[in-house]
Amino acid sequence: MKKYLCWHFLSDDKRLRWGNRAVVKVGKTYRATGPLEPCQNGMHGSEKILDALNYAPGSVICRVEIWGEVQQDGDKMVGRYRRVLKMVDGEKILREFARKCALHAVLKYWENAPDVVVRYLKTGDESFRAAAWDAARDAAWDAARAAAWDAARAAAWDAAWDAARAAAWDAARDAAWDAARDAENRLLRIMVKKEWNHHSSR
Numbered sequence: 001m002k003k004y005l006c007w008h009f010l011s012d013d014k015r016l017r018w019g020n021r022a023v024v025k026v027g028k029t030y031r032a033t034g035p036l037e038p039c040q041n042g043m044h045g046s047e048k049i050l051d052a053l054n055y056a057p058g059s060v061i062c063r064v065e066i067w068g069e070v071q072q073d074g075d076k077m078v079g080r081y082r083r084v085l086k087m088v089d090g091e092k093i094l095r096e097f098a099r100k101c102a103l104h105a106v107l108k109y110w111e112n113a114p115d116v117v118v119r120y121l122k123t124g125d126e127s128f129r130a131a132a133w134d135a136a137r138d139a140a141w142d143a144a145r146a147a148a149w150d151a152a153r154a155a156a157w158d159a160a161w162d163a164a165r166a167a168a169w170d171a172a173r174d175a176a177w178d179a180a181r182d183a184e185n186r187l188l189r190i191m192v193k194k195e196w197n198h199h200s201s202r
Contacts, residue, residue: 004066008062009056009057009062037078041078042078043078045066053094119132
């Protein structure tokens with residue numbers, strides 16, 4: 001039986017969204033009961049991490065296998081079984097990823113961006129946050145800078161996984177869509193794997 005290697009996000013309490021709402025553990029296999037239905041019932045996942053992020057209920061990132069009566073549904077799939085191979089709390093990763101995407105948008109689309117905005121996006125230093133907010137808010141009235149403002153605002157102040165998704169989408173909007181998404185998908189995947197390697201070396 002073919003197994004699909006996928007990405008899946010869990011809510012911060014690490015519980016299943018459907019069925020018995022069990023706490024998910026690495027190495028354990030979970031089985032859906034009843035008819036499979038995308039977004040309603042079954043064990044979900046996406047082959048690309050950015051696609052999985054689109055459905056994320058929280059910031060816990062999982063590498064999973066899915067199999068058994070698998071149904072493809074656009075950028076996601078649902079199967080009878082899912083097993084978690086690796087898991088990491090991705091809040092810090094997603095915040096950094098969001099800043100990287102927003103920084104790319106700011107540098108590409110926002111000529112003469114305020115230094116404090118660039119510094120915040122480069123460093124994540126919270127001491128720059130309020131000033132970056134003020135600078136970005138003031139610049140938001142300039143329609144020519146709207147795309148960079150949206151990315152910077154989302155990256156800096158939305159919830160971590162919402163910010164990552166919004167910044168990635170905004171950064172890619174005016175670029176070559178597929179190429180930008182592929183690059184962002186690779187970046188996020190590399191960041192997650194680096195964190196896994198860091199934990200396994202402890």
